[in-house]
Amino acid sequence: MAVDKWTLLGIPTSVPTAQATAENYVMTGTSEFSHEIENELRESIKGNRKDWSGGVVEETISVTFPYDPTFTADRDFKDACKYGRQMRFWIIDNTLVGTGETAKHNSTFAYVIPESRSLSVDDESDTIEVSLKVKLNSADGEEPKLPDEILDPSLAGQVAYETIGAATGDLENATTQEV
Template sequence: MAQKNYLAVVRPAKDKLDPTDALLLADLQEGGHTIENDLAEIIRGGKTDYGVNAVSEEFKLTIGNIPGDKGIEQVKKAIKNGEQLRVWLYEHNKRDDGKYHGVFAYTVPESYEMSFDDEDNKIELTLKVKWNSAEGTEANLPPEWFEAAGAPTVEYESFAEKVGSFEEQQAAASSGTGA
């Protein structure tokens, strides 16, 4: 099941889809952004000290696999060709400043793992950040990004307001509640 705190967008640096499209990981089930220090161990006077050699970052994203999805296929092809990916990870809700906060990075894919069992069909991505990530904000994000896998949202309706299935609903005849 998709988590509700973050939106992730992954797009190959050499994009082959329409410029306004991206692979939105609407079914982002799990994920994370890790920042690590590669430490140097320094021995001084019989004691251990540490210094930082380098800082590295990575994203780990788990998404639902949608067979035939053009965005997923494009990302898979980019990974097979050793190409870079762009990654944006946004908080799902605006903060007090009225903006969506996020982090952006160019990444080098380390792994793409598709797995399935009797309950899940998923893809796990491990993406190493090239140089560093950068934090930023957006005043607005496309509304369709908030609709998981393009799923419509069911709105509350009063008893006897409509009839028919979700796909074929119609306003009910105004005969009252039938009581």
């Protein structure tokens, strides 16, 4: 799927970026997304012909991803939509530009306000659809190389086999696990 070549990240402006963890805010399993830039052209008549000039520019980001009641970002989209709150949003191309320690990802960043958030349920899946309006404009830039756990979610948090009685406590503090 082409969508696997992209990483999407949405963080409420009330959450310090340094405290935003990948498992809470990186949208994995995204089934589709789009970033639309629309120019509302102005029409004028010149010599019995129509002429066009640039007008108001509007940007919309739409994302569809699987419903997961534990996914923090979905709860944040819902709250931001209900209460008109802003979020920071990144669209990151997973393809690396450059090599070695200077390798980077092309990225687009925007402040957004969710216009709509909907839960769609059918006999095959539960999905969330979010439409985000970009405040003023998006900006293109670069992000440093993303960790492998973000680029390949299957690498994140693997549970190792443990024999009965080998450890006590929760997964996060079990001596047999390196999660």
